[in-house]
Amino acid sequence: MSSDTGTMAVTDADFARQVAAGVVLVDVWAAWCVPCLTLAPVMERLAGAYRDRVRVLTLEADSNVETVVRYDVRALPTVLVFRDGALVARQSGAQAFGTYAALLDRVLDPGFESAPGPVAEAGTHPVPANARDAAWAEAQALVASDRPAVLFKHSATCSISIAVKREYDAFTAEHPDVPTRVITVQNERPLSNALEELLRVRHESPQAIVVQRGEVLWHASHRRVTAAALTDVITSAGAGAISGAGSDTGSGTTPGAISG
Structure with missing residues (x-):
């Protein structure tokens, strides 16, 4: 082009x-x-x-x-x-x-000065403090799951994310007992940011993060997120084979409380 x-x-x-x-x-x-x-x-x-x-x-x-x-x-x-x-x-x-x-x-314009910090989209507005507080509280609850849980960050306007979400959907259809949560980043930016800060996993979308009792068991992004990969991680976690944070190697629930 x-x-x-x-x-x-x-x-x-x-x-x-x-x-x-x-x-x-x-x-x-x-x-x-x-x-x-x-x-x-x-x-x-x-x-x-x-x-x-x-x-x-x-x-x-x-x-x-x-x-x-x-x-x-x-x-x-x-x-x-x-x-x-x-x-x-x-x-x-x-x-x-x-x-x-x-x-x-x-x-x-000669008088133009870029604002310090990350560059926001044109037309965006600061996130209210109460929204940040609510997002932080939900993020803490999500990562504290006693069972291995899958958090999926999804961009509704990205074709790659839409395609990868089909893998996530296939996984959830095969494993309805696994706790899961979809975070649509356009609508839930405060929660996405809170998870990034809490888990110390750099934000990407699409992105899958498997958590349990406050720890990251595994995370991956883009085409590395597959139904097979998620199944392997959850199976290994259930068998006690995963310990500590996994690296980036290498879906339908609705927004709201973690399901499963």
Whole structure:
């Protein structure tokens, strides 16, 4: 998804060098993502409209997982905006030309200052303290399960996550007695963050984490989450073969209290 007229493809290998200087917009996309394909003409138009002021790059997500994970890209398409190597803005979903133009105009403003800390999506708001408290309480209850329990972090807008959730669903259908909980990250960000902090497992989605009595028995993400892998972990845990936190190797319940 690059052309001779404006946009240029970038990879994990040269990503840092390509975004190191000036203002750079990166369109993170995938061939299976229909909204990504409809966004291609918008990127071309941006490249022309902001020629000599902004470089417009494209990054194919499936072949460049390192960059996708580093910048916590959870949905496609996602546009990342860098200024002199620092990520200063991001926008998920296919938007109109004017949305990206307004974002670039703001970043190009000489008085622009990026807020400290993680860069939020445009239009997001701070999480209320009571929501954080409730999420922390639920996270503590989930990880304290006396039986091995499966926590599945799911992105409802990511095709990879939707595909992997079928593996999770197959597992739960075969093992209805196993406690499980789906965390849809778009709707339950405070809970997802609380689990990350409590378990010290870096957030990814899709992601499966098996917990028991406050310990992480196993965790994996993306295509490494399979019905067979979950079955093996739960079987081993039941036999007492798992001890301590497992590394990333290598689904339907509804949100709410842990089921099973």
